[in-house]
Amino acid sequence: MDNIAPNSVTRIMLNVLYALIPGIIAYVVFFGWGIVLNIIVAIITAVATEMFMLALRKRPIKPFIMDGSAVVTAILLALALPSLAPWWLTFIGVSFAIIIGKHLYGGLGYNPFNPAMIGYALLLISFPLEMTIWLQPDNNLSFTQNLNYVLYSSLNDINIDAITMATTLDTVKTQSGLGHSLTTIQSNYPVVFGQFAGKGWEWINLMFLLGGLWLLYRRIISWHIPVAFLISFSVMALIFYSSTETSPLFHLFSGATMLCAFFIATDPVTASTTPRGRLIYAAGIGVFAYIIRMWGGYPDGIAFGVLLMNMAAPTIDYYTRPKAFGES
């Protein structure tokens, strides 16, 4: 295989999109069509706001729309949302991500923060209720029911509480906070646990891992960020294994871990760019994400971990410049 990376931004973004497909399929299998609807709303919003902003900034629209970066942002944000989300939630998150998170900083290549995570953080802080309605796996909601909820925020005759619940990570956090041991939690809430992590989530993570490995193989991303992130995250989980009773394996395959490792933390624009810098950057995300996941007030800590390290990226880059050829 040639050691040349695909030679255009569009091809990079397209490859990222392909790599997301297995994970999205797993998502649909376990949680229904809602996520697809979210993705569609997100893409429409992203493309529309991107065009609007490009027109406002008097930039050529076609090459920048074709680069696919807005679509990737949209899908990543949609994947972070609960699958049962009203359209306006997605709309607010995505348009904020594109307008504030991306274009006000100068557009593609100039944004210091990961736009998808900026949008997610905004929604999490502003709409905590909507952001915590998670469907339980195998909920048997039909496509039309999902569509109905996206459009009108209602499921008609179905009581929403009957089919929604806290996520696996949330359940573990709240219950162990109440003093329950993991085995008690597992027997009390069998529906959220799968083989070794959250039910459904373990498969989704596995599929994102697969997609990520493919990206590595295609040399779309370098190994530094995923490896450093997964190692630091596992080390954190290992250190606190006995006190939290949750294994590194459980953490690796719960929540957005794999999505972060291969698709979010690897956003080149907002990550560190030197090889050593990338290791530090990703290890930092692992530490923060674990701390926030376990002891923070939010269901998962990935977004804030990423945003925190985004801030540090320029400084990390400055101090990790590799030695030039012949430089002593």
Added chain:
Amino acid sequence: MSGNIIKAKYQFHGGLKLKGHKEMSMRSDIAAAKIPDKLIIPLQQHIGKPAKAIVTPGETVLKGQCIAKLDNGNNVTAAVHASTSGEVITIEQHPLPGFVKQLADCIIIKPDNEDKWHPSVQPVENPLALDKESLKQILIEAGIVGLGGAGFPTHIKLVQDKNIDTLIINAAECEPYITCDAMLIKEQGSKIIQGIQFILHALDVKQCLIGIEDNKPHAIKTLSVALENSNIKNIQIVEVPTRYPAGGEKQLIKTLTGKEIAINQLPRDAGIICHNIATVYAVATAIIEGKPLIDRTVTVTGDNVNQPRNLQVLIGTSMQDVLDECRYTPYGSQEIIMGGPMMGNHLDSSDYPVIKTTNCILVKNKEAESPSLPCIRCGECARVCPANLLPQQLYWYTRAKDLDRVQDYQIFSCIECGCCDYVCPSHIPLVQFYRYAKTEIWTQEADKKKSDHARQRHEFRQLRIERKKKEDAERKAKKKALLQKKQGIDTSEQDAKKAAIEAALERVKSRQTEQTAIAKNTSNLTEEQQKKIEEVEKRRKAKLNKQNKPEDK
């Protein structure tokens, strides 16, 4: 694998695996190109100062005759010879490929097609018995320069220095399309080995490594066989992985020896001298046949070149003639490149002469330029950079015109190999930015030097004026002091004089008052007389008033 072939132990960072495109020009043997109707022979085909023409228009010259010599006292230059016999038409300015200074003096020769050799072209007898200096002199007279691309006069790199222990022969030929070195090795293996012996002798060095990319098995084998037949033990062939730019001088040294030559260093600082393999061949012919550098092997290849091949072209032949000989049919939007596609010089036409550094004439279809997108910091450029730089940071700071930062990020280590350009997904012409930054820094430094000079001059002038003022003031003070000293001596005398003058003045004054007192006859008048005078005065005044009245009215 033969005993004299080893694999490279080290590797350089980055680089690219490029498609070779080499097969097409390697199908036929090297053939001599036709003698053209006109030869344009530049006086400068090398780094350094131009040579000085020693022929005049109208003069008949013979093949191999020296037509331009080293300028007296200037070492970094190379002699130029007539590529064939004929008449010197004129000496005029002509555009030159691949040099910053585009227009250069060229000797124009009209060949007589007799191709008659000059009598000075004689084989050197028993060259290895010659002392080093005379061997070097032969190469100086043969006008040999580095044929790999830079055109550095070869004799300069034949210094004798006890620290130099390794001769490296660069046969990597890493750029796509170019095959002239590989073909030359294939056909002239034993002569090349002889050339290496001469250089080893001239340098007084014991060890030689030939670096060659592993995509040239044929050339490697030829060299190996030639080496075995020659019974020389201190020359080793080193196979390096095919990865552009393996043939970059510093990259090759790193691959072969593990040594990194810093930006402000020369290979010789690390005990290494590096020569291109085509140069070695030129050295060999200059010594064995006495033939100066009047022709070279040129790869002619690319899109719409119907007979891509290697030709032995006389220096000064127009590129168009060479392309015609390889049946090039122009089609659409194409460009002529001297050298390879990565680092070659993109020419605006084929109206340039083949010079000593023309290793390849490449025709390429112009690709539709895709517009540049912003840098997304993907880091591909850093991954492929053979100088281990951070190209995207360099780009960033160049755009911001933060030239200090650009230098912090080691811009001058950039060898402009174009790897970053090649992989950039945003299609940013990165090397152009670096060239701009380098030029800008050079200009600024030159300006700074100039202004420093001016400032120094100004400051010196100020200092001079200041000093003069001070000196003047001191001189004045001294004078004054001296004067005062003098005055101090004479005070009593002067005072006496002054007193005498004053006394005299006093006397005059008193005498005057005496005289006036005597002169006034109205002073001792009686009261009656006084009264009468007053009355007279009154009347006179009244009369005066009466007379003035009519006028007043």
